[in-house]
Amino acid sequence: MSDLEQQLATLQATALDSISQVQTLEALEQLRVDYLGKKGEISKILGGMGKLSAEERPAIGAAANVVKDAIQARLDRSKTDLQTAQIQAQLAAETLDVTMPGVYRPQGRIHPINSTIDRMVDIFVGMGYTVATGPEMETDYYNFEALNTPPDHPARDMQDTFYLPDGNLLRTHTSSVQIHYMEENEPPIRIISPGRCYRRDTVDATHSAVFHQIEILAIAPDLTFTDLKGTIKEFLTQAFGMELPIRFRASYFPFTEPSAEVDVQWQGRWLEIMGCGMVDPNVLTKVGHDPEVYSGFAAGFGVERLAMVLHQIDDIRKLYGSDLRFLRQF
Structure with a gap:
């Protein structure tokens, strides 16, 4: 070899x-x-x-x-x-042993604020309304001026909010969403705008600096206050699960004329539920809609207040305390 x-x-x-x-x-x-x-x-x-x-x-x-x-x-x-x-x-x-018991993860619950929003939105969607949302940080124009509230208007004192260094602010209501929507859409309009709002309120059992609001807006030819009353009556009947006595009290809001507060008789006493009114012609003019052709109505209410009424909660701070002993009841 x-x-x-x-x-x-x-x-x-x-x-x-x-x-x-x-x-x-x-x-x-x-x-x-x-x-x-x-x-x-x-x-x-x-x-x-x-x-x-x-x-x-x-x-x-x-x-x-x-x-x-x-x-x-x-x-x-x-x-x-x-x-x-x-x-x-x-x-x-x-390999998975299908005979072994699974790892238990407790099912969560919907927060009472969220469940109330979902419930109210479902009612209005069923009535033909579309959900519209907008930014929580707003300009002075959309939060006040476009809603017929100029800089020297006394109504601003009731809606004092948190101002940012760049001149913007945290919205005091979801009415600003309506201005954005009307600028971008032609009537007929029927929208519901839920969302978080901010005001410089002193926190107590019935007030919070951060809260949630739901507003509705309808714009079309020949809408009247009767249409507004019928809409609110139907909403409250569905929200409370029964037809209850309702009363409208004359009130004032810069962006509606005439304006009213709505009370409902619940468990033997009158409760203030929401504010409403016919859209002021100046607001329609601001967004380019002819007030001689179109009319509209708007209404708004605080989610926390309605949740407290429906669930018999005596202090708004419980909704923000993250106390599981409280939240597990819902």
């Missing part, structure tokens, strides 16, 4: 032993490159064939092919075995 044949035989034994001990597919691929690659061990041995005679070269070439085939066959078997083992390990790791 020539030296090259001896080297090939030794290489085959070493390669087969190394392949039998490999544990990963990555290591197996590295062995393939080391032995069978263009710069592998077999190629290095065959590089010495130039020194052989023409009669010796065929024998060395045949021996090299036998070694290559033996190594490749062992590589293929090891690759199959390692892939099978990998799949089995993955299956074992991902």
Whole structure:
């Protein structure tokens, strides 16, 4: 046996032993490159064939092919075995025992403020209204001036809010949403605008500096106060689950004329529920709608107040306290 044949035989034994001990597919691929690659061990041995005679070269070439085939066959078997083992390990790791009890996660509850908003929105959507939303940070124009409340108007004192360094402010009502919507849409309009509002109120049992409000707006030709009264009566009947005595008291809001407060008789006493009125012609003019052609009505109420009435809650601060003893009742 020539030296090259001896080297090939030794290489085959070493390669087969190394392949039998490999544990990963990555290591197996590295062995393939080391032995069978263009710069592998077999190629290095065959590089010495130039020194052989023409009669010796065929024998060395045949021996090299036998070694290559033996190594490749062992590589293929090891690759199959390692892939099978990998799949089995993955299956074992991902096996799910369907007989074991699941991990218990207690189901959450909807906060009474959110549930009240959802309930009121469902009522108005059922009456043909569309939900509209807008930014909580507003300009003075959208929060006051477009709603017929110029800078020197005394009504601003009742809606003092939080002003930002850039001159913007936190909205005091969702009426600003109505201005945005009317600027972008032509009548007929029927929208409901729920959302969070802010005022510099002293926090007590019935007031909060942060609260939620729902407002409705309807714009169309020939709408009257009778349409407003009918809408509110139907809403309150659905909200309280029964037809209750309702009264309208004359009031004042800068953006409606005439304006009224709405009271409902509930559990033997009159409760103030919302404010309402016919949209002031100046507001329609601001958004580009002709008050000679269109009329409209608006109404708004505090979500917290209605939630307190419906759930018999005596202190608005309980709605924001995150006390699970309180929230788990709902």
